[in-house]
Amino acid sequence: MHVVATAGHVDHGKSTLVRTLTGMEPDRLEEERRRGLTIELGYAWTALPSGEVVAFVDVPGHERFLGTMLAGTGPVPAAMFVVAGDEGWMPQSEEHLVALETLGVRLGLLVVTRADLANPGPAMERARARLADGCLRDAEAVAVSGRTGEGLDALRAALDRLVARLPVPDPAAPVRLWIDRAFVVRGSGTVVTGTLPAGRIDVGHELELDGEPVRVRAMESLSEPVVSAVGVARVALNLRSQAAPRRGHALVTPGGWTMTRLVDVRVVPAPGAEGRLPGRLTAHIGSAAVTCEVRPLGGDAVRRGDMVRLHGEIVRPRGDIVRLRLDRALPLHAGDRLLLRDPGRDAVSGTRVIAGADVLDVRPPELRGRGAARRRAAELDAAEPEGAALDAGSLLRTHRLLREQDLRAMGHAPAGRPVCGDWHADPAYWAGLAVRLAEAVRGHAAGHPLEPGMPVEAARHVLGLPxxxxVTALVRPPLALEAGRIVCGPAGLPAPVVRSVERLAADLSAAPFLAPEAGRLADLGLGPRELAAAVRAGALLRVADGIVLLPGADAEAAAVLAGLPQPFTVSQAKAALNTSRRVAVPLLEHLDRAGLTERVDDYHRICRVAGL
Known part of the structure; x- marks a missing residue:
């Protein structure tokens, strides 16, 4: 199934088009049919010539119902934008288009309706010229009449081409179903409806609603009972719940999202929006509309900017970073797009859509002290370089340390191996911790010469670790852990060599199998005699002449190689170990001698250690 929102300023003509196209009545309310004005969200669906099923969420076009329009378009990946041939481009057309562009909707279809009442050419030309300036510039255009059926075959074919371009959602993604209707059915209980953009819901599954568990008792999709639904889909869920769901609430996978009232975002001004951000706005995502306080970070209040054309592409100013304090908690991921709207402004005096807001952090720290806001903005800018996609690395650059479950709840699965248990760390920060720990242990030894070493808890406090x-994961030669204390260096190893090995350990913390070259060893003060002493003391592992790693690196390498498809080549091993061929070849030969790997021919090896 595919889901498309029908947007635009036309109400009666738009609803007539959907009714003719699907044979279903999208206007559910008697008042809507009497006035010819869409007030609430309507739903209809039809099969296309290819056999694909497309569902329509028909949204209001009148300026008074912009909030309802946003509730219908928020979870939907594409839009059918409708303009009346006898009226042309209207202020509400502009506001709907700005809303769609700000939400990031990039796939759509332009439909000029009422072709039986006026020549659709002028309206088509004006609408295509406006769409050419924004994200829907590639939208195909069709002229139709919902009353006579003219152009409907062409529209169905265009819809087929549109849905074929829609991205395939991840069925394993965590569920976030924004509720757009909630009601009670006598004998069944609470029923909610919404658009499932990704993930999977099964009858019997437990989800969460505002942190409270709810169970799916039964489910329908397109008015047919189903036991399972995979996004994208229109679904109705019968819930066993103590909570009272309503529009704007979301059903989510437990642990799959971060419930938060505080987010740091990058503001991207909407086309045509001018002036500074007001102190209070309404933030829209999915079907939710939540009032929020706006605090600019990093300097003056945000100013608006127009879109510009750069190398043939429409681009927008990168925007400033602000902090939003929401009036109620929402389930969010880093990377979500919010729409910021001024509900007090009307569409005639200026667009009420102020900006898009890309969520950078759903767990921002408190701002304490003079200059904290500006430093926070600089930190987020550095963590999310321009042009780079937000990912787990960006979050770790900001938070430094995060558990895997927290990373996933923030929207990004970890890309690398944990540094300890389920903890993941920013590599640069982790390397710095190793250096700081060695310095702290030496300082403690100098200040407490009669103590056998630095207590682990004291080291944790000094490093500020949770x-x-x-702390114990950071202990590596020349440090050692003895009876809950950290001691500096093996017995008999000279202090200068201990410090040189510590600096080498810091080098290897980010890339444990990338042994330094001779020049770097010399810079560290590790000549042939110092290296021999460190190897004898167990502070370093000699793989081959001029190739040294930290103790235990061979076993760690075997564990990595065991995860490769067997057998593997030197090139595959080099890539998996993130090292050079200069190191990979002698390291593999060392593993062969140790019985951890075995050659099977001139080019391939297997890992011999079970359970790694």
Whole structure:
């Protein structure tokens, strides 16, 4: 199934088009049919010539119902934008288009309706010229009449081409179903409807609603009972719930989202929006509309800017970073797009859509002290370089340490291996911690010469770490852990060599299998005699002449190689270990001698250690 929103300023003509196209009545209310004015969200669906099924969420076109329009378009990946041939481009057309562009809708179809009442050519030309300036510039255009049926075959074919371009959602993604209707059915209980953009819902599944568990008792899709639904889909869920759901609430996978009232965002001004951000706005996402306080970070209040054409592409100013304090918590991911609207402004005096807001952080820290806001903005700018996609690395650059479950709840699965347990760390920060720990242990030894070493808890406090296990994971030669204390260096190893090995350990923390070259070893003060002493003391592992790693690196390498498809080549091993051929070849030969790997021919090896 595919889901498309029908937007635009036309109400009676738009509803007539949907009715003729599907044979279903999208205007559910008696008042809507009497006035010829869409007030609430309407739903209809039809099969296309290809056999694909497309569902329509028919949204109001009148300026008074912009909030309802946004509730219908928020979860939908594409739009059918309707303009009346006898009226042409209207202020509400502009506002709907600005809303769609700000929400990031990039796939759509332009439909000029009422072709039986006027020549659709002028309206088509004006609408295509406006769409050419924004995200829907590639939208195909069709002229139709909902009353006579003229052009409907062409429209169905165009819809087929549109749905063929829609991205395939991830069925394993965490569920976030924004509720657009909620009601009670006698004998069944609470029923909610919404558009499922991705993920999977099964009858019997437990979801969460505002942190409270709810169970799916039964489910329908397009008025037919189903036991399972995969996004994109229109669904109606019969819930077993103590909560009272309503439009704007969301059903989510437990642990799959971060419920938050505080978010740091990058503001992207809407086309035509001018002036500074007001102090209070309404934030829209999915079917939710939540009032929020706006605090600019990093300097003056945000100013609006027009879109510009750069190398043939329409681009927008990157925008400023602000903090939003929401009046109620929402389930969000880093990377979500919010729409910021001024509900007090009318569409005649100026667009009420102020900006888009790309969520950078759903767990921002408190701002304390002079200059904290400006520093926070600079930190987020550095973590999310221009042109780079927001990912787990961006979040770790900001938060430094995060558990895997927190990373996933923030919207990004970890890309690398944990540093300890389920903890993931920013590589640069983790390398710095190793250096700081060595310095702290030496300082403690100098200040407390009669103590056998630095207590792990004291080291945790000095480093500001949340878990003692993180401290022990940082202990590596020349440091050692003895009876809950960290001691500096193996017995008999000279202090200068200990410090040189510590600096080498810091180098290897980010890339544990990328052994330094001779020049770097010399810079660290590790000549042949110092290297021999460190190897004898167990502070370093000699793989081959001039190739040294930290103790245990061979076993760690075997664990990585065991995860490769067997057998593997030197090139595959080099890539998996993130090292050079200069190191990979002698390291593999060392593993062969240790019985951890075995050659099977001139080019391939297998890992011999089970369970790694």
């Amino acid at each position: 878990d003692r296990e993180l």
